Amino acid sequence: MNTQAVLTAMLPEHLVLLGIVALVIITIIGRWQRATLAVSMLAVAGAAVAAASLSLSGYAAAPFAGQFSVDPATLMAKAVVLAMVLPVLLMSRGDFADGEFELLVLSSLYGVCLMQSADSFLTLFLGMEIMSLPVYALVMLAYARPQSAEAALKYLVLGGTATATFLMGVSLLYGSSGSMSIGTFSQTLAATDSLGRAAVVLVLLAFFLKAAIVPFHTWAPDAYEGASVPVTAYMAVIVKAGVLLAAVRLFGQAQVATPLLELLVVLPLVSIVWGNLAAIRQPSLRRMIAYSSIAHAGYLFYAMLGDPAGRLQSVTFYLLAYGVLNLLVFAALPAAADDRERDRLENLKGLFHRAPFSALMIGIAMLSLAGIPPLPGFVAKFLIFKNVMAAGYTTYAVLGLVGSYLGIYFYLRVIQFMFMSPDARTAPRAATRSVALGASLACLAAALLVSVFPGWVLAQF
Amino acid sequence: MSDAVLLNLVLFLPLLGIALLLLAPADNHDYTRRITLAVMVLQLALTAWLYARFDAGVAGLQFETRVPWIAAWGVSYQIGLDGYNVLLVMLTAFLGPLVVAGAFTAITKDVKLFYAMVFLIQFAMMGAFVAQDLFLFYIFWETMLIPMFLLIGIWGGERRIYATIKFFLYTAFGSILMLAALIYLVYALYKTTGVTSFAFADLMQAKLPLNVQAWLLAAFALSFAIKVPMVPLHTWLPDAHVEAPTAGSVILAGVLLKMGTYGFMKLGFPLFPDATQLFTPALMTLAVISIVYGAGLALVQDDIKKIIAYSSISHLGYVMLGLLSLELTGIQGAVIQMVSHGLVAAGLFLMVGMIYERCHSRELAAYGGLAKLLPVYSVFFMILTLASVGLPTTSGFTGEFLVLLGAFTGAWPQYQAGNSLPLVLAVVAVSGVVLGALYMLRFALTFLYGAPRAPHHSDQHPLADLSGREKTILGLIVVAVFAIGLFPDEPMRKTELAAQAYRQLVSTPRLPGGTP
Numbered sequence: 014m015n016t017q018a019v020l021t022a023m024l025p026e027h028l029v030l031l032g033i034v035a036l037v038i039i040t041i042i043g044r045w046q047r048a049t050l051a052v053s054m055l056a057v058a059g060a061a062v063a064a065a066s067l068s069l070s071g072y073a074a075a076p077f078a079g080q081f082s083v084d085p086a087t088l089m090a091k092a093v094v095l096a097m098v099l100p101v102l103l104m105s106r107g108d109f110a111d112g113e114f115e116l117l118v119l120s121s122l123y124g125v126c127l128m129q130s131a132d133s134f135l136t137l138f139l140g141m142e143i144m145s146l147p148v149y150a151l152v153m154l155a156y157a158r159p160q161s162a163e164a165a166l167k168y169l170v171l172g173g174t175a176t177a178t179f180l181m182g183v184s185l186l187y188g189s190s191g192s193m194s195i196g197t198f199s200q201t202l203a204a205t206d207s208l209g210r211a212a213v214v215l216v217l218l219a220f221f222l223k224a225a226i227v228p229f230h231t232w233a234p235d236a237y238e239g240a241s242v243p244v245t246a247y248m249a250v251i252v253k254a255g256v257l258l259a260a261v262r263l264f265g266q267a268q269v270a271t272p273l274l275e276l277l278v279v280l281p282l283v284s285i286v287w288g289n290l291a292a293i294r295q296p297s298l299r300r301m302i303a304y305s306s307i308a309h310a311g312y313l314f315y316a317m318l319g320d321p322a323g324r325l326q327s328v329t330f331y332l333l334a335y336g337v338l339n340l341l342v343f344a345a346l347p348a349a350a351d352d353r354e355r356d357r358l359e360n361l362k363g364l365f366h367r368a369p370f371s372a373l374m375i376g377i378a379m380l381s382l383a384g385i386p387p388l389p390g391f392v393a394k395f396l397i398f399k400n401v402m403a404a405g406y407t408t409y410a411v412l413g414l415v416g417s418y419l420g421i422y423f424y425l426r427v428i429q430f431m432f433m434s435p436d437a438r439t440a441p442r443a444a445t446r447s448v449a450l451g452a453s454l455a456c457l458a459a460a461l462l463v464s465v466f467p468g469w470v471l472a473q474f
Numbered sequence: 475m476s477d478a479v480l481l482n483l484v485l486f487l488p489l490l491g492i493a494l495l496l497l498a499p500a501d502n503h504d505y506t507r508r509i510t511l512a513v514m515v516l517q518l519a520l521t522a523w524l525y526a527r528f529d530a531g532v533a534g535l536q537f538e539t540r541v542p543w544i545a546a547w548g549v550s551y552q553i554g555l556d557g558y559n560v561l562l563v564m565l566t567a568f569l570g571p572l573v574v575a576g577a578f579t580a581i582t583k584d585v586k587l588f589y590a591m592v593f594l595i596q597f598a599m600m601g602a603f604v605a606q607d608l609f610l611f612y613i614f615w616e617t618m619l620i621p622m623f624l625l626i627g628i629w630g631g632e633r634r635i636y637a638t639i640k641f642f643l644y645t646a647f648g649s650i651l652m653l654a655a656l657i658y659l660v661y662a663l664y665k666t667t668g669v670t671s672f673a674f675a676d677l678m679q680a681k682l683p684l685n686v687q688a689w690l691l692a693a694f695a696l697s698f699a700i701k702v703p704m705v706p707l708h709t710w711l712p713d714a715h716v717e718a719p720t721a722g723s724v725i726l727a728g729v730l731l732k733m734g735t736y737g738f739m740k741l742g743f744p745l746f747p748d749a750t751q752l753f754t755p756a757l758m759t760l761a762v763i764s765i766v767y768g769a770g771l772a773l774v775q776d777d778i779k780k781i782i783a784y785s786s787i788s789h790l791g792y793v794m795l796g797l798l799s800l801e802l803t804g805i806q807g808a809v810i811q812m813v814s815h816g817l818v819a820a821g822l823f824l825m826v827g828m829i830y831e832r833c834h835s836r837e838l839a840a841y842g843g844l845a846k847l848l849p850v851y852s853v854f855f856m857i858l859t860l861a862s863v864g865l866p867t868t869s870g871f872t873g874e875f876l877v878l879l880g881a882f883t884g885a886w887p888q889y890q891a892g893n894s895l896p897l898v899l900a901v902v903a904v905s906g907v908v909l910g911a912l913y914m915l916r917f918a919l920t921f922l923y924g925a926p927r928a929p930h931h932s933d934q935h936p937l938a939d940l941s942g943r944e945k946t947i948l949g950l951i952v953v954a955v956f957a958i959g960l961f962p963d964e965p966m967r968k969t970e971l972a973a974q975a976y977r978q979l980v981s982t983p984r985l986p987g988g989t990p
Contacts, residue, residue: 053902068649120721123511125541153574157878165929190654251812365587367675380620385616385617385619385620386612386613386616387613387616387617391613392544394654395657398653398654398657399547399657399661402654402661407654409657410654410657411651412653414650414651414653414654415650415651417650418647418650421642421643421646422639422643425623425639425642428623428624429627429635429638429639432624432627432628433627433628433634433635433638467543468542468543468544468545468546468547469543471544472546
């Protein structure tokens with residue numbers, strides 16, 4: 014073990030850990046409570062910058078051989094995920110004042126970082142649990158209403174199921190190969206014996222559960238709705254990113270082949286179609302985003318069909334485009350006295366006349382999530398389907414695209430409500446939060462950068 | 475300043491306009507309107523300069539800009555003018571200020587957003603015409619949907635939400651399949667030639683097997699045919715036109731519908747010539763059905779906007795017929811017909827808007843004898859009606875005549891060779907001219923003659939005739955209509971080389987064995 018490498022390669026993790034320690038101290042001594050936001054922002058921003066600069070300098074190392082390793086591509090993906098936490102922290106200001114939120118988010122973030130560099134199933138499992146446990150608590154943090162408890166419990170039980178499935182799959186893999194390295198997964202992909210096949214399917218299903226792929230998606234709408242807005246944003250963007258980037262690492266350099274191929278096509282495709290269709294009937298924005306994120310998880314798993322060399326790039330780019338615009342929606346949501354009222358779709362009616370900036374931001378985000386050019390969502394979707402088609406799966410790509418077409422309607426409906434409907438009578442009125450404004454402007458700037466210079470952004474991954 | 479830079483400026487001026495609007499005070503509508511008009515007029519002036527500088531004797535692109543955009547995918551930002559798009563770019567720039575000026579009194583709600591959307595759609599339309607890279611083209615093509623969606627949805631009539639969502643979903647469906655085809659096309663090009671490029675010029679080199687060509691053309695054609703629109707994919711158009719505000723209808727009829735025919739001419743047919751040969755009988759039949767069916771429906775409408783909407787379907791059928799005739803006269807006629815329809819339909823929609831502002835009714839039966847009530851209005855209306863019918867000396871005549879001439883010259887040799895379908899179609903298409911005269915004259919007759927009556931008109935409060943602003947708008951359109959009708963040589967010279975290139979591309983089999 015090389016101390017130098019441990020310090021450098023894990024610098025982003027160390028900075029996050031430093032932030033956690035500082036937050037714990039602040040909470041214990043009970044003073045400087047107002048500094049928690051600044052401390053957490055500083056830690057996360059520092060970690061993001063560290064990851065990005067390590068990546069740009071071409072750093073690659075394995076401080077714990079066989080357990081943890083970094084290379085420029087994964088470091089850049091890590092930097093993207095870390096940077097997307099900043100708006101989440103900013104928008105939490107109105108909801109949580111005393112530091113628990115920041116503490117839990119940073120702890121969970123540590124797990125996300127770990128997952129992205131895991132080389133063995135042990136590290137991966139550790140990362141996954143460190144990521145998930147604080148999120149169960151985060152959902153509960155909005156315990157002003159009974160739904161939160163119910164949602165948290167549901168999430169906890171299903172998350173536990175995912176963990177159990179994952180461990181079962183891993184133990185079978187260990188049984189068949191005698192190794193805990195995640196490389197065994199990609200080697201076993203083409204296995205024909207029933208033991209290897211069962212192992213691979215179980216691990217895959219655990220990932221489907223974590224990423225909310227139909228039919229393992231039922232926890233998502235409840236959890237997203239039960240949590241408060243910043244927590245929903247965190248789950249929809251960061252947790253999803255962690256799971257998907259770990260999945261990319263898991264698949265490694267392996268081409269997906271029959272019969273696993275069908276599983277990897279059908280369930281994501283069903284997710285795309287069902288997510289997009291079910292979203293139409295949702296009464297609240299958060300539930301709608303939950304179904305939309307189910308569909309987006311479908312597109313993201315589609316990326317696994319593509320050429321292994323292009324997977325990380327397409328997934329990271331997609332997560333960036335999807336994440337930034339999703340965060341924009343949550344950051345731009347006008348504040349309300351009651352959290353539940355904040356995102357009822359009915360209340361968005363006539364928003365353009367009450368809060369034109371919010372309406373424009375949410376409108377842009379909706380169009381981007383729908384994949385309408387020239388917004389970033391289009392380029393991201395284009396990249397994924399381009400790779401799928403280049404791998405020779407033309408029919409699957411066409412089906413996926415047609416599935417994405419089904420999603421256009423419910424995104425348009427939000428715009429219709431905001432711009433074309435008369436004002437909602439019961440609409441809550443509250444002052445715009447300046448931190449949220451900052452968060453939305455940052456997201457908007459990122460979105461503009463991605464849509465005007467997609468070539469430059471892609472070249473970084 | 476070099477002309478290439480100028481073309482970029484023309485393209486991006488509307489975005490500059492949006493930036494100016496963002497800075498404008500929210501409640502000063504007059505200021506907003508003046509700024510918008512000034513930017514549009516500047517764009518027209520610059521475009522006119524480029525049009526004058528456009529060298530008709532040079533084949534291929536002029537004023538070209540090409541910089542890599544997404545280098546890894548072979549996508550570049552490539553724009554330029556050529557014989558295909560020069561007239562349409564001019565038309566777009568010409569209609570811009572008229573749309574803005576036409577909306578001065580009609581739009582009083584969300585004024586800033588309205589003009590921002592007009593700028594955005596102007597940007598997207600201009601971009602789609604000048605783009606020489608398929609990725610760029612697709613981006614502009616899709617961007618058009620967003621402002622039009624809002625234009626109809628916010629400032630439209632009673633059923634605006636239904637109409638605008640129908641419009642969006644209809645056109646987006648075509649686009650999504652085009653996207654799939656586009657990705658496949660570029661990938662197929664890479665597999666056969668090793669070149670990764672989205673440039674039109676490179677894509678024309680792809681030698682694809684016939685069945686692949688057929689699938690890809692089907693996907694492209696679906697998208698373009700929805701936009702044209704060709705029967706049976708036309709049902710979104712009447713709804714969109716009826717519910718759209720005047721400005722929306724003018725943009726839709728004036729420029730947006732030409733996107734479909736332009737797409738066929740620039741991309742669809744030249745990219746897949748062998749499949750085009752295969753599809754020609756079916757497409758030609760659909761074009762003629764569009765001509766006759768559109769005209770027939772226009773004959774029985776009670777809503778004046780619907781009459782013009784259906785007449786658009788009919789008129790664009792001629793464009794398709796001309797493009798498919800593969801005769802030089804027919805192709806050039808199709809281009810002139812595009813411009814002519816852009817001017818005439820835009821003028822008619824503006825006139826309907828003007829009467830609607832005064833009387834708040836679109837029902838044909840509610841009107842009569844406007845010639846006595848609004849003499850100046852009636853003169854303009856009659857001129858545009860006759861241009862729509864295709865009276866000689868107007869632009870409508872030039873376009874339709876050349877298209878039909880092309881259709882007959884193309885059909886005759888085939889008839890002698892034993893294939894009578896093209897000739898039959900050409901003959902049926904001529905009947906569209908008669909039907910066209912019927913529905914437009916019925917419209918004008920009820921509208922302008924008979925006992926004077928109009929909603930909101932009484933002897934105490936007579937309707938006001940056209941204002942100076944309205945006269946200027948219509949005067950400019952009428953001048954353009956006559957200019958093309960009397961001196962068709964000038965625009966035709968500019969498109970001649972492109973028409974020849976198009977004919978060459980489409981009639982030469984790309985596959986080694988020729989068309990099976």
